[in-house]
Amino acid sequence: MVKWFKQTTNLKHSWEQLSLAMWSKYPNPHSSHVVTSDVVDRYVDPNTGYLYTTRLFLKRGNIPKWGRKLLNNNEAYVIEHSICKPNEGSMIISTKNLSHAKLMLIEETQKFIKKDEENTTLVTKARITSNIWGPLCSRIENFGLKKMREGTINSCNGLLYVVEKLKSSKNAIALSNSLKALK
Amino acid sequence: MSSINPECTKLKKEYDECFNSWYVDSFLKGKKSNKCDELFKEYRACILKTLKEKKIDTLIEESIKNSTLNKKK
Numbered sequence: 001m002v003k004w005f006k007q008t009t010n011l012k013h014s015w016e017q018l019s020l021a022m023w024s025k026y027p028n029p030h031s032s033h034v035v036t037s038d039v040v041d042r043y044v045d046p047n048t049g050y051l052y053t054t055r056l057f058l059k060r061g062n063i064p065k066w067g068r069k070l071l072n073n074n075e076a077y078v079i080e081h082s083i084c085k086p087n088e089g090s091m092i093i094s095t096k097n098l099s100h101a102k103l104m105l106i107e108e109t110q111k112f113i114k115k116d117e118e119n120t121t122l123v124t125k126a127r128i129t130s131n132i133w134g135p136l137c138s139r140i141e142n143f144g145l146k147k148m149r150e151g152t153i154n155s156c157n158g159l160l161y162v163v164e165k166l167k168s169s170k171n172a173i174a175l176s177n178s179l180k181a182l183k
Numbered sequence: 184m185s186s187i188n189p190e191c192t193k194l195k196k197e198y199d200e201c202f203n204s205w206y207v208d209s210f211l212k213g214k215k216s217n218k219c220d221e222l223f224k225e226y227r228a229c230i231l232k233t234l235k236e237k238k239i240d241t242l243i244e245e246s247i248k249n250s251t252l253n254k255k256k
Contacts, residue, residue: 026184037184038230040243045254054247081252086211094252098242178207
């Protein structure tokens with residue numbers, strides 16, 4: 001069995017602001033579970049001008065009582081691959097957990113697509129799979145789906161917090177002005 | 184936000200700062216510039232050691248190789 005999740009949201013910010021905020025998303029008050037963040041690979045394709053990035057996060061979570069026998073620690077490495085296409089105003093980000101992947105694999109794809117100068121569409125899709133046999137499998141997948149629903153709201157709130165912070169913080173004023181100049 | 188190796192956090196912050204200004208001032212404007220490449224090399228060398236120690240370097244390489252969001256095959 002596999003569980004699916006899909007959600008489309010309209011964000012009232014420019015694609016440029018949101019894509020910039022994605023790079024500085026952590027820390028934010030909605031992401032206390034993210035412990036570390038690193039860029040492990042990054043390059044621009046000289047032919048297309050697209051930016052390819054791979055980031056690694058260490059996340060810490062709460063495990064429900066019934067799951068504690070299955071997991072010996074509450075930390076997981078999460079990998080994120082992304083393509084950013086500036087001329088098309090699109091950014092595609094795919095994320096999955098590297099740790100405990102047999103127990104539960106959450107693969108998420110987010111697409112930020114420019115709608116107009118001040119609006120961006122965010123499409124989030126996720127697939128939750130557990131390779132555990134028996135009745136526990138569906139319990140794990142349902143747990144993952146519930147976490148995914150909560151996580152999507154949290155993640156969006158975190159991103160919006162960072163957008164506002166980038167607009168107002170002293171260090172970011174220069175960046176923000178440059179973003180305005182782009183329009 | 185801290186790096187996977189706390190000793191690399193300073194390098195990471197310097198690189199992130201460079202990247203953010205590069206992203207807005209060069210990348211989004213379609214201008215070519217490699218002003219952060221040296222900083223990235225230094226920062227990456229710092230974390231690679233830790234990734235190897237934690238034995239996640241091969242998992243990362245595999246994931247990059249298999250990702251549809253990647254050009255390097």
